[in-house]
Amino acid sequence: xxxxxxxxxxxxxxxxxxxxxxxxxxxxxxxxxxxxxxxxxxxxxxxxxxxxxxxxxxxxxxxxxxxxxxxxxxxxxxxxxxxxxxxxxx
Amino acid sequence: xxxxxxxxxxxxxxxxxxxxxxxxxxxxxxxxxxxxxxxxxxxxxxxxxxxxxxxxxxxxxxxxxxxxxxxxxxxxxxxxxxxxxxxxxxxxxxxxxxxxxxxxxxxxxxxxxxxxxxxxxxxxxxxxxxxxxxxxxxxxxxxxxxxxxxxxxxxxxxxxxxxxxxxxxxxxxxxxxxxxxxxxxxxxxxxxxxxxxxxxxxxxxxxxxxxxxxxxxxxxxxxxxxxxxxxxxxxxxxxxxxxxxxxxxxxxxxxxxxxxxxxxxxxxxxxxxxxxxxxxxxxxxxxxxxxxxxxxxxxxxxxxxxxxxxxxxxxxxxxxxxxxxxxxxxxxxxxxxxxxxxxxxxxxxxxxxxxxxxxxxxxxxxxxxxxxxxxxxxx
Numbered sequence: 001x002x003x004x005x006x007x008x009x010x011x012x013x014x015x016x017x018x019x020x021x022x023x024x025x026x027x028x029x030x031x032x033x034x035x036x037x038x039x040x041x042x043x044x045x046x047x048x049x050x051x052x053x054x055x056x057x058x059x060x061x062x063x064x065x066x067x068x069x070x071x072x073x074x075x076x077x078x079x080x081x082x083x084x085x086x087x088x089x090x
Numbered sequence: 091x092x093x094x095x096x097x098x099x100x101x102x103x104x105x106x107x108x109x110x111x112x113x114x115x116x117x118x119x120x121x122x123x124x125x126x127x128x129x130x131x132x133x134x135x136x137x138x139x140x141x142x143x144x145x146x147x148x149x150x151x152x153x154x155x156x157x158x159x160x161x162x163x164x165x166x167x168x169x170x171x172x173x174x175x176x177x178x179x180x181x182x183x184x185x186x187x188x189x190x191x192x193x194x195x196x197x198x199x200x201x202x203x204x205x206x207x208x209x210x211x212x213x214x215x216x217x218x219x220x221x222x223x224x225x226x227x228x229x230x231x232x233x234x235x236x237x238x239x240x241x242x243x244x245x246x247x248x249x250x251x252x253x254x255x256x257x258x259x260x261x262x263x264x265x266x267x268x269x270x271x272x273x274x275x276x277x278x279x280x281x282x283x284x285x286x287x288x289x290x291x292x293x294x295x296x297x298x299x300x301x302x303x304x305x306x307x308x309x310x311x312x313x314x315x316x317x318x319x320x321x322x323x324x325x326x327x328x329x330x331x332x333x334x335x336x337x338x339x340x341x342x343x344x345x346x347x348x349x350x351x352x353x354x355x356x357x358x359x360x361x362x363x364x365x366x367x368x369x370x371x372x373x374x375x376x377x378x379x380x381x382x383x384x385x386x387x388x389x390x391x392x393x394x395x396x397x398x399x400x401x402x403x404x405x406x407x408x409x410x411x412x413x414x415x416x417x418x419x420x421x422x423x424x425x426x427x428x429x430x431x432x433x434x435x436x437x438x439x440x441x442x443x444x445x446x447x448x449x450x451x452x453x454x455x456x457x458x459x460x461x462x463x464x465x466x467x468x469x
Binding site for chain 2: 026027028029030032033036047048049050056057058059080
C-alpha cells in the first residue's frame with residue numbers, strides 16, 4: 001500500500017472557497033465500500049471519478065471533514081487505497 | 091401453462107424483479123464503473139447495491155467478494171481453470187453437472203487428473219469416507235454440488251469442505267440448485283468459492299450468476315479486458331471484483347438479481363424450501379401409487395433433498411413423455427439427462443434419462459395434482 005498524499009482541491013463555487021480532500025481508491029467498488037464504511041462512522045464521503053498521477057480512469061472518495069480519521073478507519077478495516085491523486089481537471 | 095421446469099430457470103419471475111430490470115434498462119442504463127457522469131455513477135451505485143445485497147445474504151462482509159458472472163457455469167470455470175495446474179488433481183462428486191465435468195475433462199488433456207467421488211444417498215458418513223479415500227497428495231481442488239440437479243439428493247458440502255481443508259485442499263461449491271433454498275452462511279464456513287446461478291432459486295433473470303470469494307486466494311482470470319479502472323496498466327488488475335469482471339456487465343440483470351434476493355429474503359429461505367419440499371413429497375407419494383411409474387430416490391425427507399424429483403413412466407421414453415405432457419396437457423417438465431450424465435450413470439438412467447419436476451415458490455398443489463392426473467390418463 002502506498003502512503004496517502006493529501007491534495008487540496010480548491011473549488012470556487014458562488015465565490016465560496018471549499019477545500020476538499022480526496023483518497024484515490026483501487027476501483028469504484030472499493031470506493032463505494034469505503035464511502036459506506038465512513039458514512040457508518042459518521043464521516044461524509046462522496047464517490048467521484050478522478051484523474052490520478054497514473055493516468056485517467058480512477059475513482060476516489062472526496063471528504064470534507066475528518067480526513068485523518070477517515071484514513072485511520074480505512075486502515076483499521078484493511079481497505080486498501082492508492083492514495084495519490086492529482087488535482088488537475090477536477 | 092403449468093410450469094414445473096424451475097430447475098432450468100424459475101418462471102414466472104417476481105414482479106419486483108421485472109420492475110428492477112425494467113427500471114435499470116429504462117432509466118439508468120449507462121455503463122457502470124466506466125464513466126464519471128451522473129448516469130454512469132447511478133448505474134455504478136445500482137451494481138454496488140446489488141453486490142452488497144448478495145454479500146450480506148450469503149454472510150460475506152465485503153461486497154467486493156461478490157464477482158458477477160453471466161451464469162454459474164462461468165463462475166465454476168473461473169475457479170476450476172484458474173486454480174489447478176498441470177500435475178495436480180481435482181475431486182468432483184458423482185452428481186456434478188457438465189458445468190464441472192466438462193472443464194475438468196478438458197483439463198485432463200493438459201496433465202491435470204480428476205477423480206469422480208461416489209455419493210451415498212442418506213449416508214453422509216459413507217460419502218465423507220468416499221471423499222477421504224480419494225484425496226491424493228497432489229489434490230488441489232474439490233468441487234461439489236449442494237444437491238443433485240436431477241435427483242435432489244443433498245450432499246454434506248460443509249462437512250466435505252471442512253474435511254478437504256484439513257488436507258489443504260481448496261473448496262468450491264456449486265450452489266446452482268441450492269441458493270435460495272438452503273441457508274448458506276459463508277461467515278462461518280469452509281467453502282472457499284461459492285458459485286451461483288442468479289436465475290433459479292434466487293429468482294433473478296437469466297444471464298446472471300456470481301462467484302463468491304471466501305478466501306484470500308484468487309484464481310487466474312478466465313478472460314482479460316476492460317474493467318473501467320487502472321486503464322493505463324497493460325496487465326489485468328489483481329483486485330476483486332475487477333480481476334474477473336472484464337467487459338460491460340449485464341446491468342439490468344444484476345439489478346434484477348438483487349431484487350430476486352430481496353424477494354427470497356421477504357419470503358424466507360426456509361419457508362420457500364418447506365413449501366417446495368412438501369409439494370415434492372406429495373408428488374412422490376402420488377407417483378408411488380401409480381403403477382408403471384419408476385422413482386429413483388428414497389422418500390425425499392426434509393433436509394436431505396432439494397425439491398427436485400425425477401421419474402419415468404413405463405412404456406414411454408422420457409423425452410416423449412415430456413413432449414406429451416407439454417403438447418397435450420400444457421405442463422412443462424424437463425426430460426433427458428439434464429446436463430448431468432454422471433448423476434444418471436450413478437442411478438442407472440444414462441441410457442434413457444428421466445422426466446424431472448422442479449416446483450418454485452409459485453407452484454401450487456393443484457399444479458401437482460394436474461400432473462398426476464395427466465400421468466394417470468396416460469397409463
